[in-house]
Amino acid sequence: xxxxxxxxxxxxxxxxxxxxxxxxxxxxxxxxxxxxxxxxxxxxxxxxxxxxxxxxxxxxxxxxxxxxxxxxxxxxxxxxxxxxxxxxxxxxxxxxxxxxxxxxxxxxxxxxxxxxxxxxxxxxxxxxxxxxxxxxxxxxxxxxxxxxxxxxxxxxxxxxxxxxxxxxxxxxxxxxxxxxxxxxxxxxxxxxxxxxxxxxxxxxxxxxxxxxxxxxxxxxxxxxxxxxxxxxxxxxxxxxxxxxxxxxx
Amino acid sequence: xxxxxxxxxxxxxxxxxxxxxxxxxxxxxxxxxxxxxxxxxxxxxxxxxxxxxxxxxxxxxxxxxxxxxxxxxxxxxxxxxxxxxxxxxxxxxxxxxxxxxxxxxxxxxxxxxxxxxxxxxxxxxxxxxxxxxxxxxxxxxxxxxxxxxxxxxxxxxxxxxxxxxxxxxxxxxxxxxxxxxxxxxxxxxxxxxxxxxxxxxxxxxxxxxxxxxxxxxxxxxxxxxxxxxxxxxxxxxxxxxxxxxxxxx
DNA sequence: ATCTATTGTTCTTATATACAAACTAAATTT
DNA sequence: AAATTTAGTTTGTATATAAGAACAATAGAT
Numbered sequence: 031x032x033x034x035x036x037x038x039x040x041x042x043x044x045x046x047x048x049x050x051x052x053x054x055x056x057x058x059x060x061x062x063x064x065x066x067x068x069x070x071x072x073x074x075x076x077x078x079x080x081x082x083x084x085x086x087x088x089x090x091x092x093x094x095x096x097x098x099x100x101x102x103x104x105x106x107x108x109x110x111x112x113x114x115x116x117x118x119x120x121x122x123x124x125x126x127x128x129x130x131x132x133x134x135x136x137x138x139x140x141x142x143x144x145x146x147x148x149x150x151x152x153x154x155x156x157x158x159x160x161x162x163x164x165x166x167x168x169x170x171x172x173x174x175x176x177x178x179x180x181x182x183x184x185x186x187x188x189x190x191x192x193x194x195x196x197x198x199x200x201x202x203x204x205x206x207x208x209x210x211x212x213x214x215x216x217x218x219x220x221x222x223x224x225x226x227x228x229x230x231x232x233x234x235x236x237x238x239x240x241x242x243x244x245x246x247x248x249x250x251x252x253x254x255x256x257x258x259x260x261x262x263x264x265x266x267x268x269x270x271x272x273x274x275x276x277x278x279x
Numbered sequence: 280x281x282x283x284x285x286x287x288x289x290x291x292x293x294x295x296x297x298x299x300x301x302x303x304x305x306x307x308x309x310x311x312x313x314x315x316x317x318x319x320x321x322x323x324x325x326x327x328x329x330x331x332x333x334x335x336x337x338x339x340x341x342x343x344x345x346x347x348x349x350x351x352x353x354x355x356x357x358x359x360x361x362x363x364x365x366x367x368x369x370x371x372x373x374x375x376x377x378x379x380x381x382x383x384x385x386x387x388x389x390x391x392x393x394x395x396x397x398x399x400x401x402x403x404x405x406x407x408x409x410x411x412x413x414x415x416x417x418x419x420x421x422x423x424x425x426x427x428x429x430x431x432x433x434x435x436x437x438x439x440x441x442x443x444x445x446x447x448x449x450x451x452x453x454x455x456x457x458x459x460x461x462x463x464x465x466x467x468x469x470x471x472x473x474x475x476x477x478x479x480x481x482x483x484x485x486x487x488x489x490x491x492x493x494x495x496x497x498x499x500x501x502x503x504x505x506x507x508x509x510x511x512x513x514x515x516x517x518x519x520x521x522x523x524x525x526x527x528x
Numbered sequence: 529a530t531c532t533a534t535t536g537t538t539c540t541t542a543t544a545t546a547c548a549a550a551c552t553a554a555a556t557t558t
Numbered sequence: 559a560a561a562t563t564t565a566g567t568t569t570g571t572a573t574a575t576a577a578g579a580a581c582a583a584t585a586g587a588t
Contacts, residue, residue, distance in 0.1 A: 031320075032320075032323075032324045032327060033320040033321050033323065033324040033545085034544080034545085034576090035284030035285065035288070035544095035545075035575080035576095036284065036288050036320075036321045036324040036325060037324055037328070039284070039285050039288045039289070040288070040324075040325065040328045040330055040345070043330075043345075043349050044328075044345070044349070046349075046352075047348060047349040047352035047353075048352070050352075054535070054536090055535075055536065056534075056535055056536080064576090064577095065576075065577050065578070066535085066536070066537085066577095067536095067537080067538080067539090067576075067577065067578075067579090068575080068576050068577060070536075070537070070538090071280075071281075071282040071285075071575090072282050072285045074281075074282065075281045075282040075285040075286055075289075076285060076289065078281060078384075078385065079285075079286070079289045079293075079384065080382070080384050080389060081289055081292075093349060093352060093353045094353075095353070095356065095382055095389070095391055096289070096292075096293070096384075096389065096409075097346075097349045097350055097352075097353045098350050098353040098360070098391065099296060099350075099389065099390075099391055099408050099409040100292050100293070100295075100296040100342060100346045100349075100350060100409060101346055101347050101348075101349060101350010101351060101353065102350060102408045102409070103295075103296035103297070103299075103342060103346075103407070103408060103409045104296075104342045104343075104344070104346045104347040104350065111347070133329070133344055135327075135328065135329050135345075136327065140329060140344070140345065140348065141348075142344055142347065142348060158352070159348050159351045159352060160345075160348040160349060160351070160352045282575085283546090283574080283575085284545080284546095284574095284575080303565070303566090304565075304566065305564075305565060305566080313546090313547095314546075314547055314548075315565085315566075315567085316546080316547065316548075316549090316567080316568080316569090317545085317546050317547065319566080319567070319568090320545090338565095529588100530587100530588085531586100531587080531588075532585100532586080532587070532588090533584100533585085533586075533587085534583100534584080534585075534586090535582100535583080535584070535585085536581105536582085536583075536584085537580105537581080537582070537583090538579105538580085538581070538582090539578105539579090539580080539581090540577100540578095540579095540580105541576100541577095541578095542575105542576085542577085542578100543574100543575085543576070543577090544573100544574090544575075544576075545572105545573085545574075545575070545576100546571100546572085546573070546574075546575100547570105547571090547572080547573090548569105548570095548571095548572100549568105549569090549570095550567105550568085550569080550570105551566105551567080551568075551569095552565100552566085552567075552568090553564100553565080553566080553567095554563105554564085554565075554566095555562100555563080555564075555565085556561100556562080556563070556564085557560100557561080557562070557563085558559100558560085558561075558562085
């Protein structure tokens with residue numbers, strides 16, 4: 031059972047982190063379903079402590095400078111992130127499509143790193159570090175869940191698998207059988223299961239036998255020739271091997 | 280009056296951000312004066328939400344990957360920070376001493392950016408982004424407080440000015456007269472007022488007439504020749520002018 | 529310019545959190 | 559190996575926070 035006040039503070043940070051424009055008190059109140067009167071003192075304190083700031087121009091709350099400070103202090107997996115970034119740069123250089131890294135947060139994928147091709151594409155996939163999406167209908171998520179048992183899956187989604195598109199897997203058995211394949215082939219595939227016109231491949235990244243993150247390449251359907259998908263598979267599996275060769279302690 | 284639950288969550292983040300090794304539940308409990316039983320569910324939730332993580336090796340809580348995510352999303356003053364960084368790099372290249380940027384947080388200075396000389400110095404000043412120190416006895420702080428009136432100062436420090444060294448200014452009148460000088464000369468000076476053997480010069484950085492940050496150079500006393508201090512003054516005043524020429528909106 | 533809608537703020541009481549103390553488990557010492 | 563210390567966890571109740579509603583202030587519409 032989560033601690034509500036803590037959950038709220040962190041949800042506010044999560045919310046603002048995917049909202050560059052900023053949000054008003056009322057907007058935040060609606061977004062996280064917390065009464066304005068409850069939110070009021072929380073936002074005040076967060077402002078006093080520089081975790082959020084009221085933009086003078088737009089009169090909206092945005093992330094404050096303290097978030098930058100703690101982000102800079104984050105060192106635990108600094109080396110891991112740097113290494114992942116360099117791998118992702120190489121992948122993007124080859125395939126010229128967006129490459130992302132995510133970790134599991136409860137039953138969601140948290141998007142941690144993003145590497146985009148420099149130029150040249152008219153149609154681009156928009157994504158943001160800090161975003162959270164359900165794991166069961168994303169390639170990153172399936173890669174991250176690949177070690178999960180049927181029981182664990184059902185516990186993770188007590189309300190079942192809610193469809194986003196007509197391709198979304200809503201049957202636990204189907205999902206489970208896919209995870210089995212992923213465990214063997216080390217690559218997760220997703221075709222328009224969360225967004226129409228979009229498909230995505232991903233590989234799990236392991237450290238000491240545990241899946242700690244996953245790496246993906248997303249492509250708009252019309253650019254997703256079999257040839258291209260084969261190259262993506264190759265690049266991702268190669269990235270996974272590179273990652274596996276390093277020990278991050 | 281601050282909101283306690285919010286304050287606690289953010290204090291935990293602040294605490295862990297200046298502690299690369301990590302802290303145990305009990306250590307955090309002592310550090311922020313919160314009972315273990317109160318802390319317990321808070322840390323659980325923060326862990327679930329990836330804002331902290333229990334290091335497998337040391338069994339201590341460290342910052343989690345979400346802090347990295349929100350830090351990456353912080354965009355508000357992105358351009359300002361980048362500009363400040365480039366200025367600081369130039370300053371350090373010239374003077375080969377540590378250069379820092381800070382903002383005011385209540386009556387404390389929050390250290391936001393740090394730029395250190397590459398190599399060559401046996402004795403270095405250790406500092407960390409995310410650190411907080413009282414404003415009245417630091418050069419950065421005095422620069423940030425330079426626009427404050429006597430009344431505002433006394434309200435900011437209701438318990439008076441607590442001494443850290445024999446040089447710490449404990450008299451409001453003395454502090455106020457220094458601030459007056461800073462307002463005219465645009466440079467704040469501090470000689471062993473918080474740490475023995477250390478002195479520091481700082482300039483306020485303004486935007487639309489408001490002091491939004493301050494920039495400092497710190498030197499160990501034995502390297503602080505008058506010549507060097509003069510050069511520091513010149514570099515900092517020049518940095519301030521550069522900063523003033525840009526409009527960050 | 530008045531009315532309407534929306535945002536932010538204050539107030540009161542029901543409710544959920546906070547705290548203390550007791551307990552368990554692990555680690556270190558004797 | 560027993561004892562002592564230290565860490566983490568659980569429980570019951572005092573207390574501080576949460577939420578609804580009512581209010582003030584601002585912005586937008588007619």
